[in-house]
Amino acid sequence: xxxxxxxxxxxxxxxxxxxxxxxxxxxxxxxxxxxxxxxxxxxxxxxxxxxxxxxxxxxxxxxxxxxxxxxxxxxxxxxxxxxxxxxxxxxxxxxxxxxxxxxxxxxxxxxxxxxxxxxxxxxxxxxxxxxxxxxxxxxxxxxxxxxxxxxxxxxxxxxxxxxxxxxxxxxxxxxxxxxxxxxxxxxxxxxxxxxxxxxxxxxxxxxxxxxxxxxxxxxxxxxxxxxxxxxxxxxxxxxxxxxxxxxxxxxxxxxxxxxxxxxxxxxxxxxxxxxxxxxxxxxxxxxxxxxxxxxxxxxxxxxxxxxxxxxxxxxxxxxxxxxxxxxxxxxxxxxxxxxxxxxxxxxxxxxxxxxxxxxxxxxxxxxxxxxxxxxxxxxxxxxxxxxxxxxxxxxxxxxxxxxxxxxxxxxxxxxxxxxxxxxxxxxxxxxxxxxxxxxxxxxxxxxxxxxxxxxxxxxxxxxxxxxxxxxxxxxxxxxxxxxxxxxxxxxxxxxxxxxxxxxxxxxxxxxxxxxxxxxxxxxxxxxxxxxxxxxxxxxxxxxxxxxxxxxxxxxxxxxxxxxxxxxxxxxxxxxxxxxxxxxxxxxxxxxxxxxxxxxxxxxxxxxx
Numbered sequence: 001x002x003x004x005x006x007x008x009x010x011x012x013x014x015x016x017x018x019x020x021x022x023x024x025x026x027x028x029x030x031x032x033x034x035x036x037x038x039x040x041x042x043x044x045x046x047x048x049x050x051x052x053x054x055x056x057x058x059x060x061x062x063x064x065x066x067x068x069x070x071x072x073x074x075x076x077x078x079x080x081x082x083x084x085x086x087x088x089x090x091x092x093x094x095x096x097x098x099x100x101x102x103x104x105x106x107x108x109x110x111x112x113x114x115x116x117x118x119x120x121x122x123x124x125x126x127x128x129x130x131x132x133x134x135x136x137x138x139x140x141x142x143x144x145x146x147x148x149x150x151x152x153x154x155x156x157x158x159x160x161x162x163x164x165x166x167x168x169x170x171x172x173x174x175x176x177x178x179x180x181x182x183x184x185x186x187x188x189x190x191x192x193x194x195x196x197x198x199x200x201x202x203x204x205x206x207x208x209x210x211x212x213x214x215x216x217x218x219x220x221x222x223x224x225x226x227x228x229x230x231x232x233x234x235x236x237x238x239x240x241x242x243x244x245x246x247x248x249x250x251x252x253x254x255x256x257x258x259x260x261x262x263x264x265x266x267x268x269x270x271x272x273x274x275x276x277x278x279x280x281x282x283x284x285x286x287x288x289x290x291x292x293x294x295x296x297x298x299x300x301x302x303x304x305x306x307x308x309x310x311x312x313x314x315x316x317x318x319x320x321x322x323x324x325x326x327x328x329x330x331x332x333x334x335x336x337x338x339x340x341x342x343x344x345x346x347x348x349x350x351x352x353x354x355x356x357x358x359x360x361x362x363x364x365x366x367x368x369x370x371x372x373x374x375x376x377x378x379x380x381x382x383x384x385x386x387x388x389x390x391x392x393x394x395x396x397x398x399x400x401x402x403x404x405x406x407x408x409x410x411x412x413x414x415x416x417x418x419x420x421x422x423x424x425x426x427x428x429x430x431x432x433x434x435x436x437x438x439x440x441x442x443x444x445x446x447x448x449x450x451x452x453x454x455x456x457x458x459x460x461x462x463x464x465x466x467x468x469x470x471x472x473x474x475x476x477x478x479x480x481x482x483x484x485x486x487x488x489x490x491x492x493x494x495x496x497x498x499x500x501x502x503x504x505x506x507x508x509x510x511x512x513x514x515x516x517x518x519x520x521x522x523x524x525x526x527x528x529x530x531x532x533x534x535x536x537x538x539x540x541x542x543x544x545x546x547x548x549x550x551x552x553x554x555x556x557x558x559x560x561x562x563x564x565x566x567x568x569x570x571x572x573x574x575x576x577x578x579x580x581x582x583x584x585x586x587x588x589x590x591x592x593x594x595x596x597x598x599x600x601x602x603x604x605x606x607x608x
Contacts, residue, residue, distance in 0.1 A: 041076025043086075043134045043147040049119065052152035059155040063122050065102070065275040071115040072132045072149055078112035081305070082136040082144070086114035089133070091150060095125025102266050102275060104221035109134070117216070118266060118275045124158040166208055168215065168276040171246070172197035174263055177281035183260065187288035188329040190394055191235070191251045196280065198247040198265040207245025214239050215247035216268045220279055224258030230285060231255045232263070239268065256329050257287040291326035291334050294342070294390045294398045297369060298323040303403035309382075311406040314494040315438055317358070317374045322402065324370045324388045334368040340392040342370035347401065351381025365390075378494055382406045409496035412437030414445070416487040416500040422596065425507050425535035426478040433463070433471045433487035437495050440469030447473050449485040449505075452537070452593040457486070480535045481594045482507045509589035509598030510534040511543070518604040526576040529603060531587035536569035537594040543587055545573040550582040558583075577607040 050058040051068040060066050072086055087106045090099050099105060102118025114132070121128060130151040136144035175184035176194035186192045198215050200208045217238045219230060232238060235251025247265070254261060261284065266277035301310035302320035312318045324342045326334045334340075343362040346355050355361060358374025370390075377384060384405050389398035412435060419430040433445045443465045448457045463471035471487075484502050491497035514530045521527060531543055547559040563571035575585065587600035 041074050041078065041147070043072050043074050043132060043149045045070065045132065045149055045151055046073050046113070047071035047115070048152050048154075049128075049130055050154045052154045054152055057127070057153045057155055059157050060120070062097075062124050062156050062158055063120055065118045065120045069116050069119055070130060070132070070151060071113065072134070073114075074109070074112040074134065074147070079136075081139055084109035084112065084114075084134060084136045087133045087135075088116055088119070089131050090121065091129040091131045094128045095123070095156075097121040097123035097125055097128065097156065099130070102264065102277060117268065118277070121156050124156050126155050127153045128156060129153050166200055166202055166276065168198060168200055168265055168267060168278045170196060170263075170265065170278055170280050171199045173281050173283075174252070175283045177283050179281060183282050183284050185284045185286050186253070187290075188230075188257050188285050189253055189255045189288065189290065189292035191253045195252055196249050196263060196265070198249075198278065200242055200245050200247075200267070200276070209245050210242055213242045214268045215242065216266050217249055217252070218264050218266075219254070220262040220264045223260060223262045223282070224285070225260040227258030227285070228256050228261070230258055230261065254285045255292050257285050259284050261285055287328070287330060289328050289332075289334055289336060290394050291337060291340060291368070291390060291392045291397055292329045293327040293331070294388055294400045295325055295327065296322060296386075296388065296400065296402050297325040297333075299403045299405075300375065300386055301405045303405050305403060309404055309406055311408050312377070313410050314353075314380050314407050315376060315378050315410060317376045321375055322372050322386060322388075324372075324390075324400075326365060326368045326390055326392070326397070337365050337368045337392070340365045340368075340370075340390050342388055342390045344372060344375070345387045345389075346377070347385040347387055350384050350404075351379060351407075353377040353379025353381065353384065353407065355386075377407045380407050380409050380494065409491060410438045410494060412440065412489060412491075412495045412498040414487055414489050414498035414500045416485070416503060418485065418503060418505055420505075421503065422506040422508060423479060424510055425480050425595070427507075428474060428476075428478045429505070430472060430474045431461075431485065431487070433465075433473075433500065435465050435469040435471070435489055435498065437469075437498075439492070439495050441465055441467040443469070443471075443489060443492055443495065445471040445473075446488045446490065447485065448488060449483045451481045451483040453481065479505055479507060481537065482596065506596045507535060507594070509591075509595045511587045511589055511598055511600035513585065513587050513600040513603050516601055516603050518606065520606045520608065521577050523580050523607050524576065524578060525607075526574055527605070528572055528574045529585050529587075531571050531573075531600055533565055533569045533571075533589055535595060536565075539565065539567045541565040541569070541589065541592070541594075543571045543589050545571075545575075546586045546588055547575070548584050548586070549579075550584075555584070577605060580607045582606055 049070045050060050050066045052058055086109055099121050101116045107114050132149050134147045174196045175186055175192050177184050202208050219232050232254050234249050240247040260282040262282050263280040266275055300322040301312050301318045303310050328334050341362055341364055356376055357372050363370040386402040387399040415434050417432045431447055445463050447461045448459045461473045461475050463473040465471040483505050486502045487500040489498045512532045543563055545561045548555045549558045561573055565571055583605040584602040586602045589598050591597040
């Protein structure tokens, strides 16, 4: 918004504060020292005046700045797009007294917190409390319901400030201002040609060498006369420790045009409750069409404030690329700027990843806007944010943060092929897994299976994919029992996990019989037949002996016997051949969880 509108909004907030103060305060006292209005969030004191507590009411002197100054913060969610201000006042049921604070009783809140300095009350009394009223204003100028908190009680005694032998004074005025001369002028956002110097002097005007004194520089309350409000920044900081009695400020500037700005210098660590201060001569700040602000004009992946957080795929350029604009102090894009350099980086507080842009992460502006192309992040996570900084002819600006967005893993697929699907016990096999997706080469594939002995998925090997995404594994140990197998990819951070479909590898039972071949026996003779089974899963596997007779040119089933294997995986049948003719004996193992069914060769018997 423009400066006049912003000023009118602040004025509106003050009017609302006066109009609503009595009614809101009545509710505030019902809640005690900390009260919340309008629900969550609420405001609370983080520093009490004079360090007051619930059980101790400290005493300060009338007209003397307190040793501990009040501060408040907003507890709960603070919308960074809102403009918050806090006003400090003497509570209505307190004794009469005028409250004054160096820098004013109304201050802007930074990061949801406000701190006052140099506050004092000019009249003695018992049981003073202070009320802090916080107003928030949306970007559209809508004033939010106020929030208030009431301090603990404190007392003010008579006597007033003790005259001191030291005072603070500007020895070099900002911009070299001279009494009786025309006000000097500097451009908004540019460091002044003549920087202020402040001295701590004794009653004779001589500098006092006190290395513990810190001098704070700020814009004097009520200034500028028109324009503003502005923000004072100094490259060397706005709080400077005295050196041989002098505080030297460097790189100071004000970012908003205005007429008759003044600065106030005050002591903040003088070692007593007395605050020394001096006010500078006035000076003007003019506008300038150069960058003082930086903002994202197009958010990465088209993120929208209050909308659904967008997602992109790792290693893939975003569908909507970011652009960053430079604005002057009036809030307009610096369309004449073709030289400033804008650099993007990842917010270090967010997920880990690597940012790449086809145009590079540093781009020169065109008409005040830096357009980035082909930007992507390698890595995954929720809540990524970009930081943008600018290098301009007048100095560095930023960083500014983008809205958050997510980066997800690239989709993948996995298939598995075996060199055979029905094999003899102990057969060595080859498994081939194929991974698809961006970056499928060089990934580790896990091969795992289940069988009767391992009911849970158990890894039996790993292999790394080649550039085509193919991984091959030939386990040194052959497969002994029927198993279900699959391939699995755990994911790489840039490629999503994947699991192949499961396949069954059947191991068929192998049986031998002894004696085998063709044998001639006499009628009435008994022969013992031994069948040996592979694989050998252990004691107690069922094996059947099947007996057939050759009748009228056909083999006809005649009899069977069932036995269970010994620990050596054998069964025996002793059979008496009582009928002449042609016969055969064969062993059969029914299918179970260890193998598919299988037959032995036939043992042919000629009974004579």
